[in-house]
Amino acid sequence: MSARSAAQRSPAAANEDGSVSAPSRSITTQAGTDARTAAASVVDPEIRVITIDELGILRAVEEDPATGRVTVTITPTYTGCPAMDVIRADIRRALAVAGHPEAEIRTVFSPPWSTDWISAEGRAKLAAAGIAPPAPVTPAAGVVALTLAVRCPQCGSPETEQVSRFGSTACKALWRCRSCSEPFDHLKAL
Amino acid sequence: MSGKPFDFTVALADDALIAAQRLAEWTTRAPEMEEDIALANIALDQLGAARLLLSYAGELEGAGRDEDALAYLRDDREFRNALLVELPNGDFAVTMAKLFFLAAYQLPLYTALVDCADERLAAIGAKARKESAYHLDHGALWVKRLGDGTEESHRRMQAAVDQVWPYTHELFVADPAAPVDPATLRPAFDETVGVVLAEATLTRPESRWAPGGGRTGVHTEHLAYLLAEMQVLHRAHPGATW
Numbered sequence: 001m002s003a004r005s006a007a008q009r010s011p012a013a014a015n016e017d018g019s020v021s022a023p024s025r026s027i028t029t030q031a032g033t034d035a036r037t038a039a040a041s042v043v044d045p046e047i048r049v050i051t052i053d054e055l056g057i058l059r060a061v062e063e064d065p066a067t068g069r070v071t072v073t074i075t076p077t078y079t080g081c082p083a084m085d086v087i088r089a090d091i092r093r094a095l096a097v098a099g100h101p102e103a104e105i106r107t108v109f110s111p112p113w114s115t116d117w118i119s120a121e122g123r124a125k126l127a128a129a130g131i132a133p134p135a136p137v138t139p140a141a142g143v144v145a146l147t148l149a150v151r152c153p154q155c156g157s158p159e160t161e162q163v164s165r166f167g168s169t170a171c172k173a174l175w176r177c178r179s180c181s182e183p184f185d186h187l188k189a190l
Numbered sequence: 191m192s193g194k195p196f197d198f199t200v201a202l203a204d205d206a207l208i209a210a211q212r213l214a215e216w217t218t219r220a221p222e223m224e225e226d227i228a229l230a231n232i233a234l235d236q237l238g239a240a241r242l243l244l245s246y247a248g249e250l251e252g253a254g255r256d257e258d259a260l261a262y263l264r265d266d267r268e269f270r271n272a273l274l275v276e277l278p279n280g281d282f283a284v285t286m287a288k289l290f291f292l293a294a295y296q297l298p299l300y301t302a303l304v305d306c307a308d309e310r311l312a313a314i315g316a317k318a319r320k321e322s323a324y325h326l327d328h329g330a331l332w333v334k335r336l337g338d339g340t341e342e343s344h345r346r347m348q349a350a351v352d353q354v355w356p357y358t359h360e361l362f363v364a365d366p367a368a369p370v371d372p373a374t375l376r377p378a379f380d381e382t383v384g385v386v387l388a389e390a391t392l393t394r395p396e397s398r399w400a401p402g403g404g405r406t407g408v409h410t411e412h413l414a415y416l417l418a419e420m421q422v423l424h425r426a427h428p429g430a431t432w
Contacts, residue, residue, distance in 0.1 A: 079321065
């Protein structure tokens with residue numbers, strides 16, 4: 001589990017069209033730093049306690065040293081995530097405010113998002129908001145065995161049960177605590 | 191399928207798109223609230239995969255058709271989905287039989303795509319297989335619950351499996367030139383189905399009748415009605431967005 005910010009992570013290996021990205025340009029200018037800060041501050045529209053950086057869907061923020069043009073790379077949690085359009089609009093708005101109205105936003109699918117990319121701060125914020133964070137993912141091969149030990153985010157009891165593996169958003173399942181009877185969301189390991 | 195990347199990609203995309211549309215028909219009609227949400231979520235996953243695949247197919251074709259043009263402006267004879275996904279939902283057991291068989295095919299398919307030569311398909315496969323694993327888990331859970339449930343639920347789950355089973359063969363028609371030859375996915379499918387049906391106390395039907403034609407655009411009468419509903423808004427208001 002890494003708590004590093006998205007800009008420090010390696011950029012996605014392949015673009016949406018399958019081509020391989022040029023080596024990422026590091027951000028050295030003040031404008032570039034502002035762009036990163038602005039993009040990283042955008043909150044997830046469906047889980048409003050966590051930023052897209054903490055969620056691990058912000059993959060890179062790069063600035064072309066020649067033109068100053070900012071390129072933001074994001075990846076969806078689920079292929080059909082309906083929040084992506086809102087996230088793109090929010091990033092565009094945040095960057096415009098930070099002085100980058102011409103920013104380009106790229107969406108990549110490889111490598112696929114994993115709940116392992118959620119930062120430590122992100123997990124703490126999820127738990128504080130009553131959403132049980134996901135367990136670490138083991139490499140998927142064939143039929144994936146799912147770990148079902150989830151702690152109640154309210155009372156911490158491990159005596160919990162799954163009500164439904166599909167919840168209010170694509171990335172969550174619905175659980176209930178047998179100790180304190182509270183229902184809660186659980187971010188599914190992916 | 192002809193082995194051409196465009197035909198192969200469209201076939202996969204249409205399987206996902208038509209499955210999504212059928213599953214969405216359950217919204218507000220599922221037997222319980224949690225199931226309503228589950229089926230809508232699975233439909234959304236299928237729609238997500240369909241959009242990625244259709245966008246890529248449009249680029250492969252190079253004729254300027256985007257995902258919307260391919261989804262909304264093709265007629266039934268141009269769709270390449272397997273007949274399995276266009277069959278009416280029937281009762282809940284029929285829907286679960288379709289969901290289970292489709293996921294038992296899509297999971298090894300997307301997994302195999304990860305190692306295929308086409309980088310775009312590999313990326314889509316890597317993304318979609320994680321979601322497929324949840325679909326398979328969900329379908330298998332219901333097949334077991336209904337099959338190994340009451341006398342009535344067992345009877346209806348077996349009837350559903352018998353009804354849908356012939357349509358699974360079309361998924362595995364050999365196409366050695368394709369990025370992934372569907373015939374190579376059969377052993378994984380058979381193993382999953384064998385284990386789950388046994389646990390569900392259900393009998394795997396004998397394989398005799400094997401209807402097909404979906405991959406070449408010859409569909410059941412059901413597809414045109416589904417498309418009419420799915421496409422009407424876009425055709426009446428070209429380019430409509432919200």
